[in-house]
Amino acid sequence: MKRDIFQAIADPTRRAIIALIALQAMTPNALAENFHTTRQAVSKHLRILTECELVTPEQRGREIYYSLEIDKMKEIDKWLEQYRKIWETRFDQLGEVLVGLKKKKSEE
Amino acid sequence: MKRDIFQAIADPTRRAIIALIALQAMTPNALAENFHTTRQAVSKHLRILTECELVTPEQRGREIYYSLEIDKMKEIDKWLEQYRKIWETRFDQLGEVLVGLKKKKSEE
DNA sequence: GACACGTGCAACCTTTTGGTTGCATACTGT
DNA sequence: ACAGTATGCAACCAAAAGGTTGCACGTGTC
Numbered sequence A, B: 001m002k003r004d005i006f007q008a009i010a011d012p013t014r015r016a017i018i019a020l021i022a023l024q025a026m027t028p029n030a031l032a033e034n035f036h037t038t039r040q041a042v043s044k045h046l047r048i049l050t051e052c053e054l055v056t057p058e059q060r061g062r063e064i065y066y067s068l069e070i071d072k073m074k075e076i077d078k079w080l081e082q083y084r085k086i087w088e089t090r091f092d093q094l095g096e097v098l099v100g101l102k103k104k105k106s107e108e
Numbered sequence C: 001g002a003c004a005c006g007t008g009c010a011a012c013c014t015t016t017t018g019g020t021t022g023c024a025t026a027c028t029g030t
Numbered sequence D: 001a002c003a004g005t006a007t008g009c010a011a012c013c014a015a016a017a018g019g020t021t022g023c024a025c026g027t028g029t030c
Helices: A012-023 A028-032 A039-051 A070-107 B012-023 B028-032 B039-051 B070-107
Strands: A055-060 A063-068 B055-060 B063-068
Touching: A012 A028, A012 A039, A012 A055, A012 A063, A012 B070, A028 A039, A028 A063, A039 A055, A039 A063, A070 B012, A070 B070, B012 B028, B012 B039, B012 B055, B012 B063, B028 B039, B028 B063, B039 B055, B039 B063
Parallel strands: none
Antiparallel strands: A055 A063, B055 B063
């Protein structure tokens, strides 16, 4: 049952959890207050996120604070890289077109 | 059954499809040759990708060429933006730490 | 027109997903 | 030690995902 990071961020609730703990480490209980589900459901999401190493638990007394492993997010960025190249290339081409239009206009 | 772009890229086969048609528009048949599934399964993936507007079909004779809507990929980039800010900030802080260490060392 | 080809869609099936309830465990404070 | 709090885990369930097979519908080719 190995999930990759893309499956991890596929679920809206998990993305919301990520957004919340990006600001500050939070406990499952505190997180659950933000959603219309049970604490256990949130716990399951945290389990998945932890397995993907997107999130790290840290025990403090009887509470467990979960924090975001921001480095893991870079993997998505790395995957996007190849496509970013494409759209930047197309933007450059668009730029050339615009320059071409401008040139044409100035020649009028 | 409305899927968002994050669910669309969650499936490995769909990411592979995206990677293939990023290079050049392809037909479902041609795509299916690259996977160990039936043409119909690929067709279903293409349907999902089309619904998310990640992919656009173009009929040419009796073939349909699917091409990547690169602009849609920017949505992922936009989502990542908030986290990129975080890791860049932390990197800066790391930089300060390094500078601090260096300074300390030179004072020895 | 007849036929092959390329494709999408419906029906069906199995596995996975996301959720719930109930319970066991661990730490706190009195 | 005991009550209360914070949490994870197992069992169960409904819905969704991903796959397959069979079929219908256009479009080219002869």
